[in-house]
Amino acid sequence: MNLCQRIWNSSLGKKYVMALTGAALFAFVVGHLVGNLQVFGPPELINTYAHFLKSKPALLWSARLGLLVMVTLHIASAVTLSAMNKAARPEPYAGKAAYGSTAQSRYMLVSGLVILAFVLYHLAHFTVMLPGINGVGDFSKLTTTLEGHAVPDAYAMMVLGFQVWWVVLFYLVAQGLLFAHLGHGLASMFQSLGFRDHTWWPRIQCFATLASIAIFVGYAAIPLGIFTRVVGVDYAEQKKFELRDATLMPEKAPAAKEAK
Amino acid sequence: MKVFLKVWRQKNRNTPGTFKTYTSPELNENMSFLEMLDVVNEDLANNGEEPIAFDHDCREGICGTCSLVIDGKPHGPHRGVATCQTYMRSFKNGDEIVVEPFRAKAFPLIKDLVCDRKSFDRIQQVGGFITVRTGAAPDANSIPVPKENADLAMDAAQCIGCGACVAACKNASAMLFVAAKVSHLGLMPQGQPERYKRVKAMVTQMDEEGFGACTVTGSCEAVCPKEISLDFIARMNRDYAVALLKGDAKAATSGGAG
Ligand code: HEM
Numbered sequence: 001m002n003l004c005q006r007i008w009n010s011s012l013g014k015k016y017v018m019a020l021t022g023a024a025l026f027a028f029v030v031g032h033l034v035g036n037l038q039v040f041g042p043p044e045l046i047n048t049y050a051h052f053l054k055s056k057p058a059l060l061w062s063a064r065l066g067l068l069v070m071v072t073l074h075i076a077s078a079v080t081l082s083a084m085n086k087a088a089r090p091e092p093y094a095g096k097a098a099y100g101s102t103a104q105s106r107y108m109l110v111s112g113l114v115i116l117a118f119v120l121y122h123l124a125h126f127t128v129m130l131p132g133i134n135g136v137g138d139f140s141k142l143t144t145t146l147e148g149h150a151v152p153d154a155y156a157m158m159v160l161g162f163q164v165w166w167v168v169l170f171y172l173v174a175q176g177l178l179f180a181h182l183g184h185g186l187a188s189m190f191q192s193l194g195f196r197d198h199t200w201w202p203r204i205q206c207f208a209t210l211a212s213i214a215i216f217v218g219y220a221a222i223p224l225g226i227f228t229r230v231v232g233v234d235y236a237e238q239k240k241f242e243l244r245d246a247t248l249m250p251e252k253a254p255a256a257k258e259a260k
Numbered sequence: 261m262k263v264f265l266k267v268w269r270q271k272n273r274n275t276p277g278t279f280k281t282y283t284s285p286e287l288n289e290n291m292s293f294l295e296m297l298d299v300v301n302e303d304l305a306n307n308g309e310e311p312i313a314f315d316h317d318c319r320e321g322i323c324g325t326c327s328l329v330i331d332g333k334p335h336g337p338h339r340g341v342a343t344c345q346t347y348m349r350s351f352k353n354g355d356e357i358v359v360e361p362f363r364a365k366a367f368p369l370i371k372d373l374v375c376d377r378k379s380f381d382r383i384q385q386v387g388g389f390i391t392v393r394t395g396a397a398p399d400a401n402s403i404p405v406p407k408e409n410a411d412l413a414m415d416a417a418q419c420i421g422c423g424a425c426v427a428a429c430k431n432a433s434a435m436l437f438v439a440a441k442v443s444h445l446g447l448m449p450q451g452q453p454e455r456y457k458r459v460k461a462m463v464t465q466m467d468e469e470g471f472g473a474c475t476v477t478g479s480c481e482a483v484c485p486k487e488i489s490l491d492f493i494a495r496m497n498r499d500y501a502v503a504l505l506k507g508d509a510k511a512a513t514s515g516g517a518g
Pocket residue numbers: 015018019020022023025026029074075078079082105108109111112113115116181182184185186188189190192193474475476
């Protein structure tokens with residue numbers, strides 16, 4: 001049997017896959033957060049960053065492909081292992097949750113699946129920019145100028161997008177679940193890969209707790225900061241009118257014609 | 261004191277089981293949990309009822325035969341204590357105590373509270389040993405062992421193979437048991453020659469028996485009557501990763517001939 005088969009056909013092998021892909025996804029989550037926190041700067045900051053990413057299609061698509069592979073492997077191992085775990089106890093106990101276990105550890109599959117649903121929504125929201133699902137309008141019509149070029153206005157998309165309460169709520173719920181998922185998952189990852197002993201385990205748990213809190217605070221600050229009108233209010237107001245003009249019927253809004 | 265028991269009764273594997281409630285006769289609070297069941301059984305037998313079947317042997321916490329999930333926790337309310345070492349003074353007069361068998365696909369039920377744990381024996385048989393000619397007893401200190409390794413190996417070797425780890429785990433995973441067995445030999449010089457072959461064989465057998473995988477919930481460690489640490493699972497994961505990467509060794513020479 002070759003190595004890949006040996007890994008995939010064993011329970012421990014799948015745990016390695018889950019841990020390594022989880023680590024890769026965690027690295028992405030950290031990088032993505034650092035990128036997004038630029039929304040707290042002037043609009044040009046994050047727009048330049050967004051433009052930079054878009055201007056390197058080879059880099060962008062290899063990162064996207066890599067992430068897709070990681071997500072697929074993570075979910076495939078999670079789902080197959082969970083099925084195996086379910087099958088290992090055909091008859092349940094009378095009551096009470098598994099003694100000595102945390103809720104976080106028991107609901108990893110659930111938190112993971114909600115995160116997956118969120119990721120799909122998030123992609124439709126800001127990457128594909130499906131107009132029907134954001135509660136605002138057609139984000140692809142939002143543009144700004146950088147060094148004389150018209151580029152998509154990522155800043156406006158964020159400050160307008162997070163003025164919608166149910167969008168903010170869904171983002172916060174997903175981030176809460178990511179917090180729970182990582183609080184257990186980051187420590188579990190070290191265990192699965194065999195990096196643990198009695199001195200390191202408390203430190204690993206401490207790292208998992210601190211990292212998951214930092215991720216939660218960082219990500220939650222963005223929709224909350226915008227929703228509570230701390231960030232980008234004036235810009236959002238201005239862009240709201242531009243977006244309305246660009247979207248309205250041409251006879252009602254002559255400005256739209258010029259924009260086209 | 262008296263207690264009310266809600267006990268799982270099941271005639272055999274092919275007949276569905278149910279909980280039945282019993283009121284114990286007057287008990288001495290210094291009886292062990294198993295002695296309490298003996299007394300209840302005597303009562304049942306005197307009334308012409310089928311006694312409750314349960315597993316036990318040494319009754320001193322060293323053989324790993326006693327089982328039982330008592331109020332949702334294998335081996336009852338205490339930490340690091342087996343069912344046979346649990347005493348009725350840990351319960352209150354009038355308590356309702358729920359008693360269930362260990363439940364796992366790999367531990368098929370035999371009757372009432374007795375389940376078949378031979379899957380553990382089969383895991384042991386594929387690698388939980390060292391292959392040496394024993395001969396006469398060697399000099400005690402002829403093979404030096406680092407103190408830390410000796411201590412850890414002793415911790416792992418405490419495992420009595422009762423299966424409480426499987427019973428407690430939400431995934432019915434046997435990783436704590438297998439990890440203890442893999443580690444206690446893997447930490448000793450005598451266990452080195454077969455170290456990677458052993459971990460691979462034992463993990464493969466574990467998977468074949470239908471146990472679940474570890475999700476690091478910590479239930480196993482929390483209920484283990486010998487308080488075996490989850491650290492050993494990490495050690496097993498490490499050894500198994502090396503074994504996977506190495507693959508099966510091909511015979512390079514006809515070694516034995518020389
Ligand atoms: C941003 C996305 C995600 C990140 C950063 C992430 C991270 C992690 C990490 C680090 C682990 C620990 C690996 C281990 O136990 O060895 C893990 C475990 C797990 N993940 Fe994810 N994950 C993500 C998304 C998902 C999704 C979408 C699912 C849905 C199926 C999922 C399901 C699971 C399950 C079931 C476990 C195993 C829990 C355990 O072993 O205790 N995860 N994840």
